[in-house]
Amino acid sequence: MTTKIPVTVLTGFLGSGKTTLLNRILTENHGQRIAVIENEFGEIGVDQDLVINADEEIFEMNNGCICCTVRGDLIRILGSLARRKDRFDRIVLETTGMADPGPVAQTFFVDDEIRDEFYLDGIITLVDARHVTQHLDDSEEAQAQIAFADRIVLNKIDLVDPSTQRSLNNRLLGLNRMAEIIPAEMAAVALDKVLDVGGFDLNRALETNPAFLEPEYPFEWGGIYDLEPGSYRLELSQGPDPEMSAILVPLPDKNESGEKDLQVIAETIFRYFSQAAKSLQDGEHMSPGTTLWELQLEQQTEFSFPVDIAAAGYYALFTQHTPEEFSASLKDSAGQTVKTAAEHFFNAGHIHDDTVSSIAFEFSGSLDAEKLNAWMSVLLQTQGTDLFRMKGILSIDGDDRRVVFQGVHMLLDSQPGAPWNNEPRNNRLVFIGRNLNRDYLQGGLKQCMV
Structure with a gap:
């Protein structure tokens, strides 16, 4: 009998801490060989560069949520991994923050070839305690991510007071009473809480969506x-x-x-x-x-x-x-x-909020740190509520290391990355939000160049 490979899905709205948890999984001393699948919402991929110290193979799926279109990429990647399953022990799939995880889970039940080789061990949903209430009322994806979860990691609890945390717990339980809620700071959770969950709860998925086993297709x-x-x-x-x-x-x-x-x-x-x-x-x-x-x-x-x-x-x-x-x-x-x-x-693919978009930039050269900080300050003051997520790899003048840049609404963070050495210095940034203006963002970045 063929041993099936477990697959853990990390989901959660933009900036909830999925990549931080993924990095924790990859750097813990658990002795498992892990293949990573990244799904990004945008024109260019940067998440692979945000995954640190990973000797594991990383497969990227860009430009869309894992649904009727990108699910084809998922099937092809899993098919490729099935032929090399002796090289890893499990798969961790990190979805884009704009994804409804339902179609991901469907793949492991409706596709015979995938079902024979893999099983869905669990869906782990990360929730940004500071910002989630800004999205729960108007984002069906954010609600679905919580509803389908086997475990909910209530992340960034250090950024809210105890009363807010209790209120969030009650609201999350209202969306999913079966999932265990795990409070965390910087996505620090015990691995046995997110790996080897024991299997995705299909019955709960069918209660949430009776048409769950009828996949979303790109044809109607x-x-x-x-x-x-x-x-x-x-x-x-x-x-x-x-x-x-x-x-x-x-x-x-x-x-x-x-x-x-x-x-x-x-x-x-x-x-x-x-x-x-x-x-x-x-x-x-x-x-x-x-x-x-x-x-x-x-x-x-x-x-x-x-x-x-x-x-x-x-x-x-x-x-x-x-x-x-x-x-x-x-x-x-x-x-x-x-x-x-x-x-x-057929059950047609779901419709996304047309006002939410991803704008990506990739250019060579270096940025002036003071000019960039000043422009970012103005950007956050004027458009912070509409900027769901910012992330990228920056080349800062005078710094011989890459700068890993991440932001969620009004919060920004940067960390030193790998040295440039003899590699060409360039910048890759992704902005995800509502009603974004490409020309304005491009002009602002251009003014920050050395």
Whole structure:
């Protein structure tokens, strides 16, 4: 019998202390070999540089929460690790602070290959005692992170008074009465409280979300067609988006024609959707197969994509949005609409707050410490409430070491990092918050250059 590898998920809203806890796990003398998976929200990754003294392998997934899109990266990384499982004893996965951990947990239950090799040992949610109340009322992700937790680390209790801590405990219990709440400063918790938890509580997850085992997908609809050889056309009108991803795959079994078959092959189709799509213009052929097509729907109102069917059989069409949104239909050579033999509407990926964004900068040279501190002071005074998280690696003039820079709302911290030695000096910063202005941030940083 194959021994499954335990996976611990560290989650929590921006700046709650996930990387600090991860560093504690990696530097403790526990004798375990750990593979680390980092998921970042932003254009460039800096979290790998914030993980210190780690001989373990670090895999990064950038630019999004682990949900319908980035879950494909997670599956590919776990698949790669499964082939090298003799090199490590467990996996620690640190999610972005903007992630709902539900889709991460789903992966270990709905994907057969992953389920055979790994098991979800537990979800550990870190909570920033100083700032969490600013996000609980308006962030579904922050609420979900607490609701799905097996353990809650109430971090930074040294920054609040005992009355505030008691109030927070009661509020957290209101969201999740089954999880143990562990108070901590600087994420200092006993490892046996966060590792070897004993298994993710699936029953609680189903109580929180009855549709938990139906994954979020990057497609909203699938239909099965019984097609004879010949020429067809997928016709669409303009919809809410200027593009529509779609894939048409032949089904190997002539008997596969029911709605349940669409659900069975959904994970396979998901893997195709997680790959790069090929752009297709009006009038270009959309051939059946494993290619994901990104249909371009701009500059006119009606669109038609020819489809040539060489062999009779059942074919499944999966679309990013529902056909109704784009008046989409499959037509035969006579212009008649081909009816589906079966169809299924899938649980679509969740919607994020469009006002929250990540802005990243990467540039060479060094920054003047006094100018940077003065600009940061003004930035925090004017936009501190909207700046959820700041982090990065800085090159400060006169300092031969990297400066590890982190901030949460009005709080800033910097620590010396590894020496530059002969490596080119550069800066990488990420700002995450609401209604951020890229030009303003870029101009301010430019003024701080030596």
